[in-house]
Amino acid sequence: MGEQKNFESIYEVENLTVEYVLRNLSVKAVNDVSIKIRKGEALGIVGESGSGKTTLALSLLNLVPSPGRITSGRIIFDGEIDVLSLNGEDLRTFRWKQVAMVFQGALNSFNPVLRIGDQMLETMKEHGVTNKEEGVERASVLLKLVRLDPERTMKAFPHELSGGMKQRAMIAMSLLLNPRVLILDEPTTALDVISQKYILDVLSDLRRKLGITMILLTHDLAICAELADRIAVTYAGKIVEIAKTEDLFLRPKHPYSTGLIQATPSVLGDVKSLKPIPGSPPDMFSLPTGCAFNPRCPLAADLCRKSVPRLEEVSEDRFIACHRWREVE
Amino acid sequence: MKTDYLVEAINLTVRFKAGLSSLFGKSVSFSAVDSCSFGVRNGEVVSLVGESGCGKTTLGKTMIGLIKPTHGTVLYEGRDIWRMKGKEYSLFRRNAQIIHQDPYASLHPVKRVYDIVSSGIRYHKLLPSENEIRAKIVELLNLVGLTPPEYFMNKYAHQLSGGQRQRVAIARAISLNPKFIVADEIVTMIDVSLRIGILNLLLDLRKRLNASFLFITHDFGVARYFAEEGRTAVMYLGSIIEVGKTDELIHDPLHPYTKALLSAVPVPDPTLSKKRKMIELRKIDPPNPINPPPGCKFSDRCPFLMEGKCDKQTPGLVEAKPEHFVSCYLFES
Numbered sequence: 001m002g003e004q005k006n007f008e009s010i011y012e013v014e015n016l017t018v019e020y021v022l023r024n025l026s027v028k029a030v031n032d033v034s035i036k037i038r039k040g041e042a043l044g045i046v047g048e049s050g051s052g053k054t055t056l057a058l059s060l061l062n063l064v065p066s067p068g069r070i071t072s073g074r075i076i077f078d079g080e081i082d083v084l085s086l087n088g089e090d091l092r093t094f095r096w097k098q099v100a101m102v103f104q105g106a107l108n109s110f111n112p113v114l115r116i117g118d119q120m121l122e123t124m125k126e127h128g129v130t131n132k133e134e135g136v137e138r139a140s141v142l143l144k145l146v147r148l149d150p151e152r153t154m155k156a157f158p159h160e161l162s163g164g165m166k167q168r169a170m171i172a173m174s175l176l177l178n179p180r181v182l183i184l185d186e187p188t189t190a191l192d193v194i195s196q197k198y199i200l201d202v203l204s205d206l207r208r209k210l211g212i213t214m215i216l217l218t219h220d221l222a223i224c225a226e227l228a229d230r231i232a233v234t235y236a237g238k239i240v241e242i243a244k245t246e247d248l249f250l251r252p253k254h255p256y257s258t259g260l261i262q263a264t265p266s267v268l269g270d271v272k273s274l275k276p277i278p279g280s281p282p283d284m285f286s287l288p289t290g291c292a293f294n295p296r297c298p299l300a301a302d303l304c305r306k307s308v309p310r311l312e313e314v315s316e317d318r319f320i321a322c323h324r325w326r327e328v329e
Numbered sequence: 330m331k332t333d334y335l336v337e338a339i340n341l342t343v344r345f346k347a348g349l350s351s352l353f354g355k356s357v358s359f360s361a362v363d364s365c366s367f368g369v370r371n372g373e374v375v376s377l378v379g380e381s382g383c384g385k386t387t388l389g390k391t392m393i394g395l396i397k398p399t400h401g402t403v404l405y406e407g408r409d410i411w412r413m414k415g416k417e418y419s420l421f422r423r424n425a426q427i428i429h430q431d432p433y434a435s436l437h438p439v440k441r442v443y444d445i446v447s448s449g450i451r452y453h454k455l456l457p458s459e460n461e462i463r464a465k466i467v468e469l470l471n472l473v474g475l476t477p478p479e480y481f482m483n484k485y486a487h488q489l490s491g492g493q494r495q496r497v498a499i500a501r502a503i504s505l506n507p508k509f510i511v512a513d514e515i516v517t518m519i520d521v522s523l524r525i526g527i528l529n530l531l532l533d534l535r536k537r538l539n540a541s542f543l544f545i546t547h548d549f550g551v552a553r554y555f556a557e558e559g560r561t562a563v564m565y566l567g568s569i570i571e572v573g574k575t576d577e578l579i580h581d582p583l584h585p586y587t588k589a590l591l592s593a594v595p596v597p598d599p600t601l602s603k604k605r606k607m608i609e610l611r612k613i614d615p616p617n618p619i620n621p622p623p624g625c626k627f628s629d630r631c632p633f634l635m636e637g638k639c640d641k642q643t644p645g646l647v648e649a650k651p652e653h654f655v656s657c658y659l660f661e662s
Contacts, residue, residue, distance in 0.1 A: 165614060196593065269598070278526075
């Protein structure tokens, strides 16, 4: 594929495997995953619950909780930092200054008895911004950026803010140390539809103004359609397809991506008849041999039951892990 | 009383206590459902859409008699359900069923699927012998796609996946051949890839049973899919603010809240979604339901606020177009 655009990667993940060991059982929540995340892009990682997207994101911060263990692979940040070998103070700085994460349900992770402003100032103080005026100034700028009234918000206790306001305050807080990457795990799941749309608007605003790289984890394809430049689809601990957002929706190539798109209802366009993906989600404790999707796949052949397909670049900007992608209509 | 509705809510209000105003203060109450009038016709499918906390579950539960309204009446086949006694009430209970949101909580944890699904049949003594009950359970499990039924009937709920549990809950709900089924957010907790399977199953059963459905959901896309041929009602802070044929309501919404909500729903199509703009509201966040604004409850956020009117008196639900009702002063004749 001679002519390849050279994108600068902010993250290079190579053959990452993360296992959770429970007594004598082990589950590979992330199974031999490789992906290059580009500087300045908004990458959507889509998958159902248990597909490993949160574990993948936690690995990017070297934050996999016990009993999880990163058993193989490398993660290189910005071409030079080996994330998995960071520890102590280096890791602590890396986590706020280079990469920040807004966790799922983060709107409840404020300290309930401290004012929002104090929590923001404390975070900055811990990371070296000791001048209070400078801190207040920085917090105000960011709160304005997420469309909150800085003065009112900084004086407020968390319970005085609505869910959508708390989530926006949390996004402002995650940006305090000017990280280059922002990871958002299901950032709108607990919110009503109008607040959700508002947050998505705020996030695309932030991208335009700050040029920050965003990694968005969600189970909802429609949310990726709103925000992401590229989408990675995960299934049973693996990335099965990576494509530009338009390409994925208009011409999905992996049978699982195709199935997901055909199973998502919409308020626009004709009411097409939707089809479920047959079978049940995979049992991570006993995955089938070969491709993990093969028991549910309409195209599964003998080869699919025997060998695990590798994620390969089949055309520019399109990676697929499927033996039979050419058959997908 | 004559009515063309199978189930009808007339001026229904349900008030709940919401704790104390302060440590030693008076208890505060608020209307989860506020003067709702609304009905479901024979064989009809109605989607009830609204954000969490708008009272849609409370309205659904009140319409099948699980919650007693503070004011107002629920009529089933023209009869007030809270005045029914003995056999008549028992028949109503048989005919009105609910499928709950959370299949992890709605199934008895130490009973087998066989006992869970047969409990209604036993209670109402519909079938005389164990053999007939067993045959009925086999039929029901086949119908909801839990095959082979012999395999599933001896399972406990915890041995099943979320999608399978919801199918058990559906089998239980249809075991008594109900005429009216309330389905409350039944796919919210189900994996995305399985949701459509559950919805298609229910749509298929609806044709077989000819039952009426009240389909409660926060997801406009799902509401549209389920009630494509029926009606959709939109609820906001305890009130029904718009009802109409699903297709018309989605393509030509009248109430500013419905418009805003539809413009904010993410659509799984990047060519459309990146172009769409949300209708700008004067306030993004909904007010506290305990203390809603006076007049129209949407008045504090509405971009079309007419001061001195909308914030003074609540608009009634008027028929702005044939079969299309809206509660907004913009559509007063």
